[in-house]
Amino acid sequence: MIDFKLYVIIDRKSSKGRDPAYVAQEAIEGGADIIQLRDKESSAGEILKAGRAILDLTRRKKIPLIINDRVDIAVAVGADGVHLGQDDLPIGTARSMIGEGKIIGLSTHSVSQALEAQENGADYIGVGPVFSTPTKPDYKAVGVDLIREVRDRIRIPFVVIGGIDGSNIDEVLAAGARRVAVVRAVCGAEDVRGAAKRLKERLNKI
């Protein structure tokens, strides 16, 4: 079973125009345990190129690289897995393309979605957005209470996401989270490495 503490999403739009491989390298140096490449804007060819560059880095550190949404690009990159949203391809369809040995994560926004993801064979789930976040303006924050409920009812690893940074991480950890996913707090930071390092240090204390 996959496990990790600090899950860093390298999001093209939130990276202040910096090269995704550079941002990933800094995040890994800061202590990211798993990297997701999310890019809703570039062509498949560009994402493939960035994915391959990041895979070189993650392989060296023996941490997984997950591609957001695009199962075909995940396969083409040779990534370790794919992360799907509720509106993306179904888990079963993705599984048949990417293979049994790969990781499939699913974003969930309620206990029922979390249970369904577990039932459908997700290897981990995202739970959120815990706080409101500019990265997902259309989603209503689910709040920390959902973390407690998911912790009690889900067996697969769950990672909490959504507006989490140094100012509120204690709150999600107090609610039972053991894994935290961040976008803006790391890849949007001026000092990517330092931002990852500080979050990882906090996670290492639990």
Place this chain on the structure above:
Amino acid sequence: MIDFKLYVIIDRKSSKGRDPAYVAQEAIEGGADIIQLRDKESSAGEILKAGRAILDLTRRKKIPLIINDRVDIAVAVGADGVHLGQDDLPIGTARSMIGEGKIIGLSTHSVSQALEAQENGADYIGVGPVFSTPTKPDYKAVGVDLIREVRDRIRIPFVVIGGIDGSNIDEVLAAGARRVAVVRAVCGAEDVRGAAKRLKERLNKI
């Protein structure tokens, strides 16, 4: 080898808000020989749903359904093929995912790209944009001379695309085109079926 005369692209953005399956049905009734679903805006889940609905229609008429760009959605839909751009996944990568029996088309904008696509195993190529078109504002029109050159040098089927409608189809046919792809001229028409019918009648005369 795949062949066709009228290639209709069902483009979400150009369809005046109408349901893609409805537009596809009308285009097929009007004489489309092959349908491509292109949707750069919707989620994978929505495109999958529309693709499955359109596949029901194309199967009934025994014409191919091609999915634009997303190899994973093409596989999930069970479509007959995928159409790639120069910035999408490479043909070889797509082939290994979609399988030998499926159709792979590639957009080309020069003789060298056309030759390369043929060399890399494309089943057909698109050549264009012949005229400037609002659908691809970033592309410079290649003009009808490229049609003549491609006709003389390419063995696989080529379909010309880009701003073609009833007002200029004679010009592309005179240059040696035998297959025409349209977006706006059919799926943007008030009378989709009638628009397809008139283009098909013109193509049937050659």
